[in-house]
Amino acid sequence: MRTLIFRSIAPFLTSLMVLFSIFVLLRGHNEPGGGFIGGLIAASALAIYGIACGVAAVRRAIHFHPMAISAVGLFMAALAGVLSVFAGVPYMTGLWIYPSLFGVELALSSVLVFDVGVYLVVVGAISSIALGLEEGDRD
Amino acid sequence: MASQSAPLVDLSAVYVTGPVAAADWLVAAPVVWCILVGAVLVMLRKNTRVQPLIAIPALGVLVLMTLALVWHVIANGTVTMTMGRWLPPFGISFTVDLLGAFFAATASCVALAAGIYGRTDVDDSGRRYGFYPFLVLIMAGILGAFMTGDIFNLYVWFEVLLISSFGLLVLGSERAQLDGGVKYAFLNLIATTLFLVATGYLYGLFGTLNMADIAVKASELRGTAPLMTLVTLYLLAFAMKAAAFPVNFWLPASYHTPRLVVSALFAGLLTKVGIYALLRILGMLFPFEREALSLVIAIVAALTMILGVVGALAQNDIRRALGFLVISGIGVMMAGLALGSPAGLAGAIFYAAHSMVVMTALYFAVGIGARLGGGFELTRAGGLYARSGLIAALTLVLFLSVAGLPPFSGLWPKIMLVKASLDVGAWWLAGAILVTGLLTTITVGRIWVLAYWRPAPGEAGEAAAATPLPVGATVALAGLVALSVAAGVWPEPVMALAQDAARGLLDPSAYVQSVFPAEASQ
Amino acid sequence: MEPLFAILVGALFTVAFYLFLSKHVIRILMGAAILGNAVNLLIFTAGRVTREVPPVIGSGSDVLAAGAANPLPQALILTAIVISFSFFAFLLVLGFRAFQKLETDRSDEMRLAEPVSDPSPPLGY
Numbered sequence: 001m002r003t004l005i006f007r008s009i010a011p012f013l014t015s016l017m018v019l020f021s022i023f024v025l026l027r028g029h030n031e032p033g034g035g036f037i038g039g040l041i042a043a044s045a046l047a048i049y050g051i052a053c054g055v056a057a058v059r060r061a062i063h064f065h066p067m068a069i070s071a072v073g074l075f076m077a078a079l080a081g082v083l084s085v086f087a088g089v090p091y092m093t094g095l096w097i098y099p100s101l102f103g104v105e106l107a108l109s110s111v112l113v114f115d116v117g118v119y120l121v122v123v124g125a126i127s128s129i130a131l132g133l134e135e136g137d138r139d
Numbered sequence: 140m141a142s143q144s145a146p147l148v149d150l151s152a153v154y155v156t157g158p159v160a161a162a163d164w165l166v167a168a169p170v171v172w173c174i175l176v177g178a179v180l181v182m183l184r185k186n187t188r189v190q191p192l193i194a195i196p197a198l199g200v201l202v203l204m205t206l207a208l209v210w211h212v213i214a215n216g217t218v219t220m221t222m223g224r225w226l227p228p229f230g231i232s233f234t235v236d237l238l239g240a241f242f243a244a245t246a247s248c249v250a251l252a253a254g255i256y257g258r259t260d261v262d263d264s265g266r267r268y269g270f271y272p273f274l275v276l277i278m279a280g281i282l283g284a285f286m287t288g289d290i291f292n293l294y295v296w297f298e299v300l301l302i303s304s305f306g307l308l309v310l311g312s313e314r315a316q317l318d319g320g321v322k323y324a325f326l327n328l329i330a331t332t333l334f335l336v337a338t339g340y341l342y343g344l345f346g347t348l349n350m351a352d353i354a355v356k357a358s359e360l361r362g363t364a365p366l367m368t369l370v371t372l373y374l375l376a377f378a379m380k381a382a383a384f385p386v387n388f389w390l391p392a393s394y395h396t397p398r399l400v401v402s403a404l405f406a407g408l409l410t411k412v413g414i415y416a417l418l419r420i421l422g423m424l425f426p427f428e429r430e431a432l433s434l435v436i437a438i439v440a441a442l443t444m445i446l447g448v449v450g451a452l453a454q455n456d457i458r459r460a461l462g463f464l465v466i467s468g469i470g471v472m473m474a475g476l477a478l479g480s481p482a483g484l485a486g487a488i489f490y491a492a493h494s495m496v497v498m499t500a501l502y503f504a505v506g507i508g509a510r511l512g513g514g515f516e517l518t519r520a521g522g523l524y525a526r527s528g529l530i531a532a533l534t535l536v537l538f539l540s541v542a543g544l545p546p547f548s549g550l551w552p553k554i555m556l557v558k559a560s561l562d563v564g565a566w567w568l569a570g571a572i573l574v575t576g577l578l579t580t581i582t583v584g585r586i587w588v589l590a591y592w593r594p595a596p597g598e599a600g601e602a603a604a605a606t607p608l609p610v611g612a613t614v615a616l617a618g619l620v621a622l623s624v625a626a627g628v629w630p631e632p633v634m635a636l637a638q639d640a641a642r643g644l645l646d647p648s649a650y651v652q653s654v655f656p657a658e659a660s661q
Numbered sequence: 662m663e664p665l666f667a668i669l670v671g672a673l674f675t676v677a678f679y680l681f682l683s684k685h686v687i688r689i690l691m692g693a694a695i696l697g698n699a700v701n702l703l704i705f706t707a708g709r710v711t712r713e714v715p716p717v718i719g720s721g722s723d724v725l726a727a728g729a730a731n732p733l734p735q736a737l738i739l740t741a742i743v744i745s746f747s748f749f750a751f752l753l754v755l756g757f758r759a760f761q762k763l764e765t766d767r768s769d770e771m772r773l774a775e776p777v778s779d780p781s782p783p784l785g786y
Contacts, residue, residue: 081171088159090224091222093224129750133754291737298748305751315773317758317759317763318759318763321771328752335741339707340703342734
């Protein structure tokens with residue numbers, strides 16, 4: 001698998017896929033996409049990088065342990081629901097604000113925070129399994 | 140986008156528009172709290188010293204939350220919070236009645252004790268594998284299952300607790316753990332898949348997954364839909380989760396393999412989630428089908444309790460004997476479900492709460508005994524009374540309690556169940572409960588005589604005599620024993636609570652009204 | 662369509678249960694994977710099979726078009742797929758570790774937790 005071509009392309013492919021995963025994550029509220037599918041794309045990007053350049057390189061590249069990334073995502077997702085306590089509505093109710101940035105109206109919501117949390121959970125969990133299996137091959 | 144277009148439909152037909160009382164947040168808080176704390180603990184997974192310092196106070200807060208929830212439910216009746224403001228039955232409701240709140244509070248107490256006991260029982264490597272995160276996350280699954288008002292959501296919480304329990308079971312990946320883990324994992328996977336199959340059929344028949352909605356619609360559909368098939372499938376799935384007789388073999392194969400505190404937690408809580416689901420779905424949603432199946436359930440119950448305790452009698456390993464006693468207790472609870480009368484269900488509820496506390500405490504006691512040098516094998520154990528009179532006394536209390544002897548907490552639910560069986564003329568069921576009590580007395584009496592009373596055989600005793608008593612573990616044990624004794628000496632409040640909870644199951648109108656306040660008032 | 666789907670679900674269940682009866686953990690694992698898919702198809706069929714109207718609310722509208730497919734079974738299936746996928750991953754790792762450490766993948770040879778020659782408890786005091 002570790003041909004020169006694959007090893008040279010893998011970093012570009014990985015960064016493109018991570019970028020695309022973030023695009024999919026952000027468009028997800030009203031169009032196909034979202035945190036789960038975005039997270040899967042990002043995790044497969046990391047898996048490709050792992051196949052090409054080795055697991056150690058991936059672990060260096062993402063800096064944090066995959067489970068820690070998952071945990072941050074879980075925390076964010078649960079906390080996104082708690083925001084609704086301040087609005088006096090039930091848990092997990094979507095709250096929206098529309099700030100204006102450079103004349104463009106941005107629709108920000110607690111749903112987005114939740115989705116980012118899901119994204120991180122999926123990236124962390126799937127890449128932790130994938131990296132674990134790739135490491136397991138060698139012993 | 141949402142900001143520009145005017146809504147075309149009336150929003151009050153979509154959203155819960157009523158105000159949310161601050162106290163209603165108690166419904167969501169325990170589960171959310173567990174998930175948040177669990178996430179923090181996963182982040183700190185390398186920091187093994189800090190983990191218990193966060194987890195134990197957090198579990199203490201959880202106990203306070205669930206106690207406040209019980210108090211709230213007693214004061215104000217069933218409470219509902221519908222997630223995301225979507226009107227039920229479309230939104231997922233968390234609906235807590237007395238049964239859910241009572242079980243949640245008991246389970247939280249047990250989890251707190253397990254957290255304290257884990258400080259001495261789980262070493263650094265076990266903590267690095269994630270004992271505390273899994274402990275808190277399994278509580279999220281268990282409490283979610285007790286509180287949710289949506290059947291598919293119940294399935295999801297089952298899976299949350301199952302995944303966490305896999306993590307706890309193979310903590311350390313020893314050979315025997317992997318062996319037990321394979322059997323546990325596959326059989327439980329099949330059980331939850333059966334649950335999912337039944338839920339798929341239920342959705343096809345009812346077009347709804349909200350429990351209150353199902354309770355209302357079940358009477359309309361009774362003539363036309365094959366509800367018996369559906370309920371039998373649920374009975375099989377949950378009996379498998381609860382480890383009732385023909386489908387119980389995963390439990391003795393796995394419960395003695397993990398670390399002791401994990402066995403204790405599983406024995407106390409996991410099978411009771413199955414019993415809770417049986418009570419909720421057969422007892423509340425489909426009472427007529429339960430009535431039709433009652434003879435089957437009663438036979439299963441009698442076989443489960445008798446064969447469970449006979450299995451316990453044949454074991455040399457004390458932990459495995461306790462595993463069989465867990466199964467035997469499940470039979471007693473299913474007897475209450477089979478009777479289905481208010482007294483029967485109340486007895487089952489009381490017995491389930493008693494079993495959560497006592498079974499966990501029993502494993503704790505046996506673990507401390509093994510730590511003091513007794514080991515787990517009856518052929519080699521001995522001399523524990525000489526080593527620590529306190530532990531021997533606490534263990535004796537638990538043994539008498541699990542056998543159902545006065546004045547401890549096992550007595551009252553058994554009296555309720557025996558009386559309820561005799562009321563409907565099911566003398567053989569009453570007889571099975573009493574014979575089980577006798578055989579349990581023999582089993583635990585033999586364990587006590589051999590492991591505690593008998594002098595330590597040979598030189599094995601002296602080497603371990605210097606082991607100090609683990610303080611934290613003893614505190615956790617004593618706390619649970621105190622709960623059991625308190626429920627045995629002052630049973631009236633618990634009995635009244637269990638009877639109210641049983642009435643809430645048999646007449647779900649309060650439950651339905653809590654979820655659909657508008658329809659009921661029309 | 663429904664009878665066809667029902668037959669397919671039945672066939673998948675048969676295959677899954679046949680594989681469950683095997684002694685090899687890897688076959689049981691495959692059975693679990695097939696069972697998960699069978700259940701997903703079952704839920705999908707239980708939600709009524711309809712044709713060609715996707716459950717998407719168009720712009721300028723706040724309600725679904727008439728006759729649209731039921732989106733709820735799809736949401737349920739998505740959840741079930743995620744769960745069964747993670748279970749499958751876990752069981753795969755567990756089965757592999759068990760195979761490495763116990764050096765067998767036959768379930769009837771896995772007797773470490775329940776030894777065949779477990780001694781009886783003492784019969785006298």
